[in-house]
Amino acid sequence: MKRLLVPLAAASLGATALALPAAAEPGWISDPLAPKPADAYSNAQFWLDANGAALKKATQYRIDAKDVPKLVRPQTQAGDGKPGGVAPTGTTPPSAKSKNVNLPKTIGKVFFLDRAGQPRWCSATSIQSRHRNLVATAGHCVYEHGKDVFRKWVFVPGYYQGKAPFGVYVGAYAFTAYDLDTYDDYDGDFAFVAVHNGFRLAGLKKVTKAEFDKWAGDKWVQPRPITAEEYGKCLLNLGDCYSEGEDKPADRVGPDYPGAVLEREEVGAQAYKDAKTGKGSGYKFGKPETVPATKAEYDAYKGPGDKSDDKRGNYSITRYYVQKWVKPGTTRKYYMAEYMIGIVKDAGRLGDVVGGQGIAWNQPMNQRVIAFGYPSAPHPDGDRPFSGLTPKWCTGKTGTKTYQINTFRVETHQVLKCSMTPGADGGPWLVRYDNNKRTGYVNGVTSLFVDEDGNDRVDHITSAYFDGEVADVYAKANLAETKKIVGPNGELLPG
Structure with missing residues (x-):
């Protein structure tokens, strides 16, 4: 994959906004997804067309693995510097206190096409950023085997039972750890994706041929059946009509x-x-x-x-x-060409619509977290308790130590006791979650699923430990500027 220079904001972040640990050399990589509005428009249209048929057809992405991973060799140390973080922003008014878990507006699904062209999805969340345009998910939900990025990558916040209530946000640039991109090393199984403004369908409109030719957005010719008499009149008036087939008796x-x-x-x-x-x-x-x-x-x-x-x-x-x-014979058919355009609406910046979770790094182990996701795959024994249509969660304290997992070159993953299955990968692990404001700090994203006691049931999930390298990748992603896809009249913007 050819590397692309990403347009970054000229001003630097102040120390109060983001304090990063010193690093000997960059450990991050950036790749283009769909930086041009025309490509972004096409990607969004792919998922929204036919009342979201592709969204409904998609299945959870599953990592190629013959066996369920096992935890080995617990580590005694984690972190490479001082703890740090960036506070969340929210658009949800504080709710009344509740013993139940209030779902954040920020979580949703990312959709993409795998190398076989099959529609797939993972879990993800909106995350606080300078341009209110950043998504956090697992690296393997953006990069196929740590190499090229997936095609037609979009984020759907608030996804619920096949619906996209806040619109579709198309990925523009992806950022991940150098080791994941280069070596498929799952210690770096995280990614931040800068997305364009959201995109919603707002109906269709019949227009003249001249208006159709000028339209820069989605458009198509829709045939309307007419009679032979109407066809004859259309020809006399030089109208846009045509015929197919021939009259042939039986x-x-x-x-x-x-x-x-x-x-x-x-x-x-x-x-x-x-x-x-x-x-x-x-x-x-x-x-x-x-x-x-x-x-x-x-x-x-x-x-x-x-x-x-x-x-x-x-x-x-x-x-x-x-x-x-x-x-049977055949009958000549007559049609009038009607010129249709698709009207779309700019949904605004992701963070302005649903808010963004904070992010934290170099945090102590054994912290209470709540992990969200859309589990769907069956357990190894075949039981399938989750549909993937609605979000689920697990809560508890992370392990006191990080772990090695040989299957995926993992040396320092944090673990959480949880029975969510694949489909939840990419979902956020939030520390200091405020149930009333529905915000917290992303301190991990679900990476792997573990059957630790060997009973063919997932009982733990893992995440890359968020250290200074994660903070460095986040800092680069935080500066990425993205664009509006459509103008005020629903037209595709140039650029």
């Missing part, structure tokens, strides 16, 4: 002809009497049909059947049918 064939269909043909009483019983053209088709008729129907009928008048005002018609096997 051909009489035998009943064994490939594609032959059975029709009935009305005949007279004598022809019906002479017809044979069986299968084939000219053979009897059912029994004669005698039906009551009105005086008008009686007078209007000119067919070969028999009419009956009992002179007391009672009329009936008897009809006789034989079989007619035909190869």
